[in-house]
Amino acid sequence: MKDEVDNREDRVANLKGMGCSRKRVEDARFTQGKGNYVDDVKLDGMLFGDFVRSPYAHARITSINTEEALKVPGVLAVLTAADLEPLGLHWMPTLAGDKQMVLADGKVLFQGQEVAFVVAQDRYAAADGIEAVEVEYEELPVIVDPFESLKSDVILREDLDPTADGAHGPRKHPNHIFTWEAGDKEPTEEVIANAEVVAEEEMYYHRTHPCPLETCGCVASMDKVNGKLTLWGTFQAPHAIRTVVSLISGIEEHNIRVISPDIGGGFGNKVGAYPGYVCSVVASIVTGKPVKWIEDRMDNLMTTAFARDYWMKGKISATKDGKITGLHCHVTADHGGFDACADPTKFPAGFMNICTGSYDIPTAYLEVDGVYTNKAPGGVSYRCSFRVTEAVYFIERMIEVLAIKLNMDAAELRRINFIKKEQFPYTAALGWEYDSGDYHTAWEKALTTVDYDGLRAEQAQRVEDFKAGKTRKLMGIGLSFFTEIVGAGPVKNCDILGLGMFDSCEIRIHPTGSAIARLGTISQGQGHATTFAQILASEIGLPADSITIEEGDTDTAPYGLGTYGSRSTPVAGAATAMAGRKIRAKAQMIAAYLLEVHDNDVEFDVDRFVVKGAPEKFKTMKEIAFAAYNQAIPGIEPGLEAVSYYDPPNMTYPFGAYVCVMDIDVDTGVPEIRRFYALDDCGTRINPMIIEGQVHGGLTEALAVALGQEIAYDDMGNCKTGTLMDFFLPTAWEVPNYETDYTVTPSPHHPIGAKGVGESPHVGGVPCFSNAVQDAFRPFGNTHTNMPHDHWRIWKMANDLGLHD
Amino acid sequence: MIPAAFEYYRPKDMDGVLTLLAEHGDDARVMAGGHSLIPMMKLRMADVPHLIDMQDVGGLSDIEITNDSIRIGAMVTQSDIIAHDGLSEVAPILREAALQIADPQVRYMGTVGGNVANGDPGNDMPGLMQCLDATFTLIGADGERDVPARDFYEAAYMTAREDEEVLTAVTLPLPKGGYAYEKQKRKIGDYATAAAAVQIVKNGDTCVSASIAMTNLSDTPIYSADAGAALVGTSVDDAALKAAVSAMDGDIDPTEDNRGPIAFKKHVAGVILRRAIERAWSRA
Numbered sequence A: 001m002k003d004e005v006d007n008r009e010d011r012v013a014n015l016k017g018m019g020c021s022r023k024r025v026e027d028a029r030f031t032q033g034k035g036n037y038v039d040d041v042k043l044d045g046m047l048f049g050d051f052v053r054s055p056y057a058h059a060r061i062t063s064i065n066t067e068e069a070l071k072v073p074g075v076l077a078v079l080t081a082a083d084l085e086p087l088g089l090h091w092m093p094t095l096a097g098d099k100q101m102v103l104a105d106g107k108v109l110f111q112g113q114e115v116a117f118v119v120a121q122d123r124y125a126a127a128d129g130i131e132a133v134e135v136e137y138e139e140l141p142v143i144v145d146p147f148e149s150l151k152s153d154v155i156l157r158e159d160l161d162p163t164a165d166g167a168h169g170p171r172k173h174p175n176h177i178f179t180w181e182a183g184d185k186e187p188t189e190e191v192i193a194n195a196e197v198v199a200e201e202e203m204y205y206h207r208t209h210p211c212p213l214e215t216c217g218c219v220a221s222m223d224k225v226n227g228k229l230t231l232w233g234t235f236q237a238p239h240a241i242r243t244v245v246s247l248i249s250g251i252e253e254h255n256i257r258v259i260s261p262d263i264g265g266g267f268g269n270k271v272g273a274y275p276g277y278v279c280s281v282v283a284s285i286v287t288g289k290p291v292k293w294i295e296d297r298m299d300n301l302m303t304t305a306f307a308r309d310y311w312m313k314g315k316i317s318a319t320k321d322g323k324i325t326g327l328h329c330h331v332t333a334d335h336g337g338f339d340a341c342a343d344p345t346k347f348p349a350g351f352m353n354i355c356t357g358s359y360d361i362p363t364a365y366l367e368v369d370g371v372y373t374n375k376a377p378g379g380v381s382y383r384c385s386f387r388v389t390e391a392v393y394f395i396e397r398m399i400e401v402l403a404i405k406l407n408m409d410a411a412e413l414r415r416i417n418f419i420k421k422e423q424f425p426y427t428a429a430l431g432w433e434y435d436s437g438d439y440h441t442a443w444e445k446a447l448t449t450v451d452y453d454g455l456r457a458e459q460a461q462r463v464e465d466f467k468a469g470k471t472r473k474l475m476g477i478g479l480s481f482f483t484e485i486v487g488a489g490p491v492k493n494c495d496i497l498g499l500g501m502f503d504s505c506e507i508r509i510h511p512t513g514s515a516i517a518r519l520g521t522i523s524q525g526q527g528h529a530t531t532f533a534q535i536l537a538s539e540i541g542l543p544a545d546s547i548t549i550e551e552g553d554t555d556t557a558p559y560g561l562g563t564y565g566s567r568s569t570p571v572a573g574a575a576t577a578m579a580g581r582k583i584r585a586k587a588q589m590i591a592a593y594l595l596e597v598h599d600n601d602v603e604f605d606v607d608r609f610v611v612k613g614a615p616e617k618f619k620t621m622k623e624i625a626f627a628a629y630n631q632a633i634p635g636i637e638p639g640l641e642a643v644s645y646y647d648p649p650n651m652t653y654p655f656g657a658y659v660c661v662m663d664i665d666v667d668t669g670v671p672e673i674r675r676f677y678a679l680d681d682c683g684t685r686i687n688p689m690i691i692e693g694q695v696h697g698g699l700t701e702a703l704a705v706a707l708g709q710e711i712a713y714d715d716m717g718n719c720k721t722g723t724l725m726d727f728f729l730p731t732a733w734e735v736p737n738y739e740t741d742y743t744v745t746p747s748p749h750h751p752i753g754a755k756g757v758g759e760s761p762h763v764g765g766v767p768c769f770s771n772a773v774q775d776a777f778r779p780f781g782n783t784h785t786n787m788p789h790d791h792w793r794i795w796k797m798a799n800d801l802g803l804h805d
Numbered sequence B: 001m002i003p004a005a006f007e008y009y010r011p012k013d014m015d016g017v018l019t020l021l022a023e024h025g026d027d028a029r030v031m032a033g034g035h036s037l038i039p040m041m042k043l044r045m046a047d048v049p050h051l052i053d054m055q056d057v058g059g060l061s062d063i064e065i066t067n068d069s070i071r072i073g074a075m076v077t078q079s080d081i082i083a084h085d086g087l088s089e090v091a092p093i094l095r096e097a098a099l100q101i102a103d104p105q106v107r108y109m110g111t112v113g114g115n116v117a118n119g120d121p122g123n124d125m126p127g128l129m130q131c132l133d134a135t136f137t138l139i140g141a142d143g144e145r146d147v148p149a150r151d152f153y154e155a156a157y158m159t160a161r162e163d164e165e166v167l168t169a170v171t172l173p174l175p176k177g178g179y180a181y182e183k184q185k186r187k188i189g190d191y192a193t194a195a196a197a198v199q200i201v202k203n204g205d206t207c208v209s210a211s212i213a214m215t216n217l218s219d220t221p222i223y224s225a226d227a228g229a230a231l232v233g234t235s236v237d238d239a240a241l242k243a244a245v246s247a248m249d250g251d252i253d254p255t256e257d258n259r260g261p262i263a264f265k266k267h268v269a270g271v272i273l274r275r276a277i278e279r280a281w282s283r284a
């Protein structure tokens, strides 16, 4: 067997390995409507379940009458908490160490809460059944404000002992969930008290929602003959779901098979466990038939995991010439009716303690108070690692506020405070060890590319023109420099409900030199089947096109914690490289045997092992694969397989520099994005095309959040943004052209130096868009105004500053 | 998001439609493009036990242009309006407005008749038709009658049309002079935060007639005769613009919603109207 291509460059190209903009292998099926999503799962005799939901945000349930519903043709059963209680399933544990009602147990705590589960022959009958269930409510006082909640006599969670500790320590009030601290309180307070300059600001990072195009759903099928439960669902963490289902149902884990089929976006919304999953499983056990549950858009927006809702109060101190000396941050976190945040268990406020950002801040302190209110539970990381968007928004706003206080250019203020290249690995005041970075280079590149000084000059002219009545449009220059913390994470400090956050890859090489690799992660559109094959191609010298990547079936894939928090490449990608290296190590021994030399006398070269100093003597990986299975080699077992479970030594810290130029119509509040430049440094770049796609998507979701996307409630706890008419999901019309750029600073501890990129653009984009709006009004006295910057709120900024006659 | 069960009918002619309407009274509704009605049924905000689809009723999809008027059949779609060459020559405001309704998918289905009969204050065509002084033709058991667009709207979802009547056509005099349809919305596919339809006639440097109607700023479209009158006889200078805006402001009555509070809507209505007048004037 001899390879067709001999030229080294051609051999490299043939692999389509790392660095190649390989076309996405998934797209053939997605663009032809041939994807297989959970709603495409159709089984014989399958039933459909759906929820009766509470119209009230806080109410006692005095009665539930299912009689009429059971008469509706096609309706087979109606489950209530009373039916689940004997099984101990009327409540379920949340990922945050709290518990949540599966079906309303005596009261409801948010509008849209699950009250009863109607099981019917099809979804139409289920919808009619829902209408016929009679529920009597006795309304209770509603609390939608976390500050009021901490003062109120109204106890939201009557199931909890009001004085007992919660999952994260002491509670100050029956509606208080936890206090979480990082850093040094007194030293920080002292530095701030004695500082030359202090800037203070309060900011609200509004509640929003990940809103994946495909909503959440599942199909549960209990096979009573063999005792096996199969659960298809929109799970971002299928193995974790299997373990949780086993723990709460008592079904042994080997009898549960969880399958995440194609997933139409997750963005954190599909990490947690929802009542729909539990009810579907119970309904399947009760009826002996498969049961499907699929959310509609309103269910999704109103009930499954929201994001953000952080009230942040900051103080930042500096010397007169702008060297930052201290940072203080307090957060009041609105978690809704149950604490169902999806964070590593020891981090109830996620990685909010990355809030010192990209700056060398010697002293800092962070305190977060979690609070119950009458809103939907959640608090997931919407396209970000745990609470990192909140942290980056906080620091990137504080920098701007400090720049105003110092009367200094905000780009310059960033420059003089960046952590320097030679300081890495850098231990931040709030504890994290940043792996690598070169912030100054990235910043200079960004500012030069956009001609920052020219933009500032143009802006100054615009202000003059505005004051002279020559224009009604202001110009804003939004800056943001972010450092992410992704790749959770080291098992020593990262677990979810005790499940360590390692990840895994298992590779099987076939005799003819192709391969299948299975991972513990699950793609929701990120293109894992494309990029992980590229990592492997470079590691094991077989073409990416000859490697199948499979994820999402717990019966076949190795255990892993799934895909969110930009962890797939940092953790599973590392496992892939490490497993590939095990393959290569065995291949080396086989090659040496075949070439009749000592193991150390052969070396790996792209797609083959060659005899050192005699490149004409070689065995290709294809030949080696065949020999591994078909030739008796003394001392070596047949076969060529490997598995790696990778426990990362540290997180990875991608960073980037973004600039947005915006023109704002002062009279209508309409912003127009003239330019958006995004420089990302995600370390080693596996597939530049996929990176660019991720950046476009993340920026678009950032634009959404900054400019209008929110989950808003009225005083009665009614959700005002339950449909896509009011919940802003940008389309091609609203999205500007993005300019992408990069620098490469590999992670020193990651096997291939990659850091993860899917979330960076969202994390860095939100403050960049927001800063652009705020910067436009800076010359007229704006210091800080809360997002979302939709038309009327931008108009109000202008109006409050007296810019309308 | 699943409607309650309903009977579906697809009559071949108007007689069939009227017979069904007579039989089922207000338990029946006609459906044109369905892009307002079906969402309401899915949200179970409209209860329609008998749904009469008008897609097979002939004779409702023509656009006829004569020397002094335009007649648009009720089932003409918004996309037909955009694509029709003759129409965009004689009444370009129709195309300009239609292009600002929803998105292409919706416009392929949504009809002129449905848009004006619906009675939703968010719809763009009612205000447009008031500006153009259109007349709606209704047919019922007792034959046909005409109602001026400016008299048609009573309150949100309440119009001069009786439950047993069907709107068959919209007729309008050939518009004269300059035009503009100006709309502010939050995103593509959104109803107006504020919209203004303006048709203006100029003689020399003087405005000789002006017609102004506003959308989504009250529970009905608002034809503001006073705003138009404020421009007539002027050179549409700053004072006249201010007078027109102020007259319009007295006629509208917006409510607060997710698009913003009342003060904002009133302000934006003024800005949008001013821009519409300026654009129409520049084209007059």
Ligand SMILES: Cc1cc2nc3c(=O)[nH]c(=O)nc-3n(C[C@H](O)[C@H](O)[C@H](O)COP(=O)(O)OP(=O)(O)OC[C@H]3O[C@@H](n4cnc5c(N)ncnc54)[C@H](O)[C@@H]3O)c2cc1C
Pocket (backbone or CB within 6 Å): B029, B030, B031, B032, B033, B034, B035, B036, B037, B038, B039, B074, B100, B101, B102, B103, B106, B109, B110, B111, B112, B113, B114, B115, B117, B118, B122, B123, B124, B125, B161, B165, B166, B167, B168, B189, B190, B191, B192
């Ligand atoms: C996402 C989205 C965005 C939209 N954005 C806009 C927008 O920006 N501006 C805008 O103006 N519209 C908008 N629409 C509405 C769209 O233009 C509708 O198509 C239009 O309002 C109704 O037309 P239809 O043919 O679909 O009517 P249908 O939905 O079929 O009917 C609407 C109502 O009118 C009645 N009706 C219909 N035809 C007749 C008739 N001939 N005689 C008597 N009664 C009749 C029906 O019984 C029903 O009550 C939007 C719709 C969607 C889904």
